[in-house]
Amino acid sequence: MQIRPIISVWMPLVWAVSLVPSVEAQTCKHKNTLPLTPTKDFKSHQDGTVTHLKTGLMWQVCSLGQNWQKGKCVGKAKAMTWQQAMLTTQQQNQQGGYAGHSDWRLPNFKELKSIVEYQCFDPAINQRVFPNTPSEYYWSSTPDVDSRYGAFGIGFDRGESFSDYRDDYYFIRLVRETH
């Protein structure tokens, strides 16, 4: 019934801290931890999208709000409610789509989790594939059955999952199926 009230207590704090421009570098343990999302498992389409060969999913390289420019993501990613996340995605699909596709959607919980790189933290993602990813919390499209208010997401600072109120503000990265 109750959904980790702790998160809602300290998340505003995290936002406050994240407003300060951060130059914190990612840490990866290349030596003694096996990567679960090695760069060779992704095919880059050189247009702001990559395909994860293990899952067949095509991902946007940048978070929503950022722009893809020559292999980098520039600009600030946008945080939004669970509803805004879906409406914004719908809108993008209706207004020409992205990289020639108009069937983008929010990833479900397992899909979102499949791109966590547990070898790294701050952020817990392969930055060669997903550059300039903020160390932030991201929404999935999976609602939480144990709550009337919750939906699942993943914290890409350390790779942990969370469930929080659907009207809280988190980031999104879109996905589509290729088969």
Added chain:
Amino acid sequence: MYRVVNKPLLKNITAWIGFLWLAGLLSSCSLLEKAPEAPKTLPDKDTEAPKIQLNGGDLVIERHQYFTDPGATATDDFDGQVAVKVSGKVKSHALGSYTLTYTATDQAGNRAERQRQVKIVPYSTVPPLNDTGIAWAANYPQGNEEKCRGELAAMQDCAHGRDGFNFTKLDAEGRPLPRSAKRWSCVKDNHTGLIWEVKTRQSKRAGLHSREDQYNLRNLIWASNGGATGYRNHDGHICTGFIARKQDTYCNTHAFVQRVNKKGLCGAHDWRLPNIQELTSLLKLRERGAKIDRRYFPNTRRGGYWSSTPVAFDKSMNWQLDFSNGRDTVTARRDELYVRLVRTALPGGADAN
């Protein structure tokens, strides 16, 4: 007092009678069996080499897994059990094919030899994605639908991705069983290609796979242990068969995997700890209560199950998953957690069925 003293004695007597009867039965059976062969007695000279029996056949092992040789036994027509020598080396950190040679020599000098190929293949990363189990839509900012309908349904989990799981029960030899089977030892996930250990009820005969058994985390492979080996024996007797000062009976994940691979499970000797992505593939978030399909995975306990995935920001921890609430968290390796072992079904191999 009388009853207390007398009971074990009585039990003993019945046990002895039973034992004698069984022994008689067995010996008469073997006599009967041998009867037609009676003229063919052993030759005067031992000219036949011992017969070597390999535990498990050729093996395919994932890179950076600790390799455990399941071993071999040899029997000789004159000498009975004969010692088996193994030569050859498997480098589990390097891809390739390796040969182990087993030799056994009887007292007359007859020598037998058998070989086992061990192939080291790339380690598993992310398995093909399974369903999340969600078949209903949520409303905003609150409320859940019974079905996949409502304002935002088309953009939600219930409208996309895979629907449903595809499991097959396997018997103790790894052969497929019908869905209605009452007893099974392993479950094959036909979508991810992963084969999972199934836990048994706690009992005196539970053996290696009791649902109550817990372990501390231990990983001796430096390429994959995050920079620390974890704990050998932090909590003592938390699993079946623990004996103090006998390392191979200890309740840590490394010793457990070795025990299972020595003995074999569902016809296989390449069991390992699942990574956090593999463990997550079993999550079923559809309804309240257990977040796993209990029709295929009974005896799942409330509490964490170890993954092989180390925690990048703390080398004294690993990731775990709790199937009672679906949550993944980081946990100290000295903690007591459950384990569900996994192996990868090999296309075209013994697992093709």
